[in-house]
Amino acid sequence: MTPRPIGYYVHHHGAGHLSRARVIREATSLPVTLLGSRIDAEGIVLADDRLGDGFDGRDQAANRPNTLHYAPLDHEGIRSRVARITQWIEQARPLLMIVDVSIEVAMLARLASVPVLYVRLNGKRSDPAHLEAFRSAQALIAPFAQAMEDPATPDWVRAKTFYAPGLSPARAAPGVPRETVLVIMGEGGTSLTAAAIADAARACSDHTWRVVGNLSAPSDCPGNLVFPGWSDTMADEVAKASVVVGAAGDGVVGLVMAADRPFVCIPETRPFGEQNATASGLQRMGAAIVRPAWPDAHEWPAALSAARALDPAGRRALRDPQAAARLARWLEAQAATWVARELAA
Incomplete structure (x- = not known):
């Protein structure tokens, strides 16, 4: 029987999300399907959700719920990507969904009955939308060392977090570099x-x-x-x-x-x-x-x-060379838990 995949949503703003997704995908033995608007042929390509050429995270909506960050109204790209994500979820039946990062995609996956592992970036993310996304996720992934944690982060968020400092591609230094x-x-x-x-x-x-x-x-x-x-x-x-x-x-x-x-x-x-x-x-x-x-x-x-x-x-102290391998084993344990539940049902 073909194993059920892990979904990995890749945010389009900045290059770090896709780089991190590739490192995680290469480290694990599980099948991982990338979903995003800037991944080309690497996975499921989603429609652009931006309002213009740039992206500043603001949707110009006057009546957006407090549990969402970006939900512009009457946007064809949003309709298309929501439909494509849920279509893939229905067909592929993913064991887990890694969301890196989007409050809206995390909530969508949870509504579609998929356990979510949410990638949590640094900063003061104590607003209702972030906290509810953290609360609804099975677990959180921090691509930084625990020592880098913002002092304002609640204890329950820290306790739910798997810290993986070192999810970047590394190259051996070529001796002593020039000036x-x-x-x-x-x-x-x-x-x-x-x-x-x-x-x-x-x-x-x-x-x-x-x-x-x-x-x-x-x-x-x-x-x-x-x-x-x-x-x-x-x-x-x-x-x-x-x-x-x-x-x-x-x-x-x-x-x-x-x-x-x-x-x-x-x-x-x-x-x-x-x-x-x-x-x-x-x-x-x-x-x-x-x-x-x-x-x-x-x-x-x-x-x-x-x-x-x-x-x-x-x-x-802020780099763990084994971070990708540790995270991969943790992901595999998370997936095994859901497989066991399915078999026991």
Whole structure:
């Protein structure tokens, strides 16, 4: 008999959700089906649910229930994706549904009688919608170390959480890297400008500055600064850097911790204070130099030196090389529980 699959909903905002899904899928022996709007041929492709070209998590609805975050009215993409998800659930009869992340998809799966494992990101997520999604899930998955937990997180949420710090692809470091500063521009959006990076590169002319992401070079780009564009091998880029500069998104932080690289962290503004909470945890653990905004040009030599001077033990404590394997065994135990219940019924 063909085993029933695990469903994995992949949110489209940022690159970290899909990267994490791939790591988990590769680690487990269970069949995993991805569902999302930016997964191409890797699974079930869903219609776009955005109101425009961008996504800011706001639906412009005046009468949205408190237990939902994003539920725009009269949206063809929403109707299509809800129908496609429930159609797949009816046909595939998944044992479990991992939701990374969406309050609405978590509630939809629960309404469709599927046990949910909800991926919980950092930040102050004490609003009614998050708490009810946490409450309705069988268990929660945190892709960060327990030491990074926001102090305001309720005890019952912590008790329900499986912590798995290290669900990012890792590459072996190629010896001692050259004096290269890698600036990562994540896919979740940024307030950073190419001109500000150029000023920093001029102030640190003894370093090569490399900017990976969707940002174009300025007209007056210094010779030690390159803009190669987006990279599909971001883990390799991080492994080759002597210092990494980036925001506090889960994907970027995971890559930096996996590669054990000195880190200058500049959190972006995100809903529920996610990046600020992560940056605070990094600073508390001594795992990164944290700046609330992009430093002035003259501050960069000291910032790079301070990042290199940090004790590596701080960042190494936030990475578990066995996290994917531990999570896979836990998932398999969760699935086995539901198979046993089915057989006993």
